[in-house]
Amino acid sequence: xSAKLSKPIIxxxxxxxxxxxxxxxxxxxxxxxxxxxxxPLIYGHGKAISIYRKMLDMEDFNFVQIRNLDxxxxxxxxxxxVTEECPEIIPGVETQESGKMAMEALKVAVEDLKEKRIQxxxxxxxxxxxxxxxxxxFIGHTEYITESVGAxxxxxxxxxxxxxxxxxxxxxxxxxxxKNVTKEGIKEKCNLMLKSLKQDFGIAKPRIAILxxxxxxxEDGLLGQEEIEIIKPAINELKEENKxxxxxxxxxxxxxxxxxxxxxxxxxxxxxxxxxxxxxxxFSNGINFTAGLPVIRTSPDHGTAYNIAGKNLADxxxxxxxxxLAADIVEKHQEALELSN
Numbered sequence: 001x002s003a004k005l006s007k008p009i010i011x012x013x014x015x016x017x018x019x020x021x022x023x024x025x026x027x028x029x030x031x032x033x034x035x036x037x038x039x040p041l042i043y044g045h046g047k048a049i050s051i052y053r054k055m056l057d058m059e060d061f062n063f064v065q066i067r068n069l070d071x072x073x074x075x076x077x078x079x080x081x082v083t084e085e086c087p088e089i090i091p092g093v094e095t096q097e098s099g100k101m102a103m104e105a106l107k108v109a110v111e112d113l114k115e116k117r118i119q120x121x122x123x124x125x126x127x128x129x130x131x132x133x134x135x136x137x138f139i140g141h142t143e144y145i146t147e148s149v150g151a152x153x154x155x156x157x158x159x160x161x162x163x164x165x166x167x168x169x170x171x172x173x174x175x176x177x178x179k180n181v182t183k184e185g186i187k188e189k190c191n192l193m194l195k196s197l198k199q200d201f202g203i204a205k206p207r208i209a210i211l212x213x214x215x216x217x218x219e220d221g222l223l224g225q226e227e228i229e230i231i232k233p234a235i236n237e238l239k240e241e242n243k244x245x246x247x248x249x250x251x252x253x254x255x256x257x258x259x260x261x262x263x264x265x266x267x268x269x270x271x272x273x274x275x276x277x278x279x280x281x282x283f284s285n286g287i288n289f290t291a292g293l294p295v296i297r298t299s300p301d302h303g304t305a306y307n308i309a310g311k312n313l314a315d316x317x318x319x320x321x322x323x324x325l326a327a328d329i330v331e332k333h334q335e336a337l338e339l340s341n
Contacts, residue, residue, distance in 0.1 A: 007039050007074055008119035008330045010323060011112060013105040014044030018090055018098045019304025020314040021124030022052045026061050027316035028323050029077050038327040041069075041078045041118060043105040047086035049079055055091075056312045069117050082108045091310025099130025103138070110148045113295050120296035120326035121145075124319070125303045140171045142290050145297050155192040155291040158275065158301060159325070160282030164201075164265040165274040166193045166291070177270045181213055181226060186234040186267070190245060193265050196291035199336065200329050206264040209254065210235055210247035213269045217250045231269075251277075275301075284317040287325050296329050298322040 015021030026049070029040050042049065046065040053061050063077040072078055082104045087097035106123065113121045123141045131138045138144060146154040158165045168189050169180045190208055197206035211217075212231060214224035221228055231248045238245045249259065251268065255277040260266050268274030278286060279301060286301035300318035308314055 007035075007037070008327065008334075009041050009069075009072060009117070010038045010326050010330070011041045011043060011109045011118040011121045012323070013109040013121065013123045014042055014048070014102070015105070015124030015126040016094075016098050016102045016130070016304045017044065017048050017087060018093050018095060018309060019125055019127065019306055020302075020309050021126075021304070022048060023056060023309070023312070023314045024300065024316040024319035025124055026052060026056070026058055027314070028320035030058075030061060031320060031324075033324070034077075035075045037324070038119075038330070039072060039074045039076075039078065040323070041066075041072065041080060043080055043082050043109040045081045045083060045086040045101065046079045048089055051089045052310075055310055069112065080108075092306040092308075094127055094130050094306065096130055099127060102126040103131050106141070106144070110145055113297070114149055119330045120298070122319075122322050122326050123297065123299040125300065125305075127304050141297070141299060142170060142288075145290060145295075146293065149293055149295050151293050153188060153192065154293050155189055155196065157193065157196060157289045157291040158278045158282075158286055159201075159289050160278070160286040160321070163260055163278065163282055164193075164197070165260075165278045166265060166267050167269075167271060167274050168267060169270045171271065174270070174272075178213065178226060181230060181269050183230050183234040183237070186210070186231060187238060190234070190238055190243070190267055192292040193267060194243060196289075197264050200289075200291065200332060201264075202332060203264050205244060207244045207246070207262070208265045208267055209249055209259065209263040210245055210267045211251045211254060211269055211273060212248035215250070215252075217248045255281075284315055285321045286318055287322045289325065289329075296326055296333070298326045298329075 063079050066078050112118045142156050156167045156170050197203045213226045218224045218227035227248050288299045288301050290297045300322050
């Protein structure tokens, strides 16, 4: 395959084949903008895609089966098999076989991403229950990809149009959150967000709101000391570096008063503090973007939705947004590279 591609290749790992990943992927790729912007490559199994094509009555969904990336066809939807045998397709049912294929799809796609054989990766939802074993602990896509590409850190960044929410701590029990909220961690995540807003979203002077950890942002120490001892000192040091950061804000009042519209990004202290308001506001088109990596990865902000799998009820809005954001960021990076040369 030539070093200069006519269009970037966007890889899509199919996730749990018994969830809605195949459906939302297929629906998304029927968008007529697809071939104008990028070449899609689904990591999964051609037989599974064919089964869903018939099950969902999507006769207009056409694809080409390839054996390796040297066979990639632009202006076509490409599918590559990541396992020799296709697992039995049982929509809505958690099986070990579907978990194995989901993990294999992710492994193969991430390897191609690292080797720059694809220019971005979109990960369809999988089920941690049928992936985890005694020998392998899968915490989440963000952590797995961060470690796989050799990055020291990354930012779980939820984005939807003008709403962008990042997390200081990610997938961890709530009992461990407070001890993992540190001044250094806040500064590191905030700097990752600032860098991403500039290079990935084209915002020259981003403004960041930083939330408190405790109810009412600690109420001047009455409800906790983290705001006084950790969060405010981090904000002050960032301000001394001439960065436009503000806070700490009480999370409930901040989102209740729609203050997020005044900022380019919001930094939350923990998973549910950021994701509950984000999904309440932007569930149908929200995207999970992993910022701070040397590669580009996005995903929809929903799960496998076993309850509606195979019923042609899944809304592809979030998956489509994730695919097109990946393509947009690839384009921004290429333009920046051309300007620097």
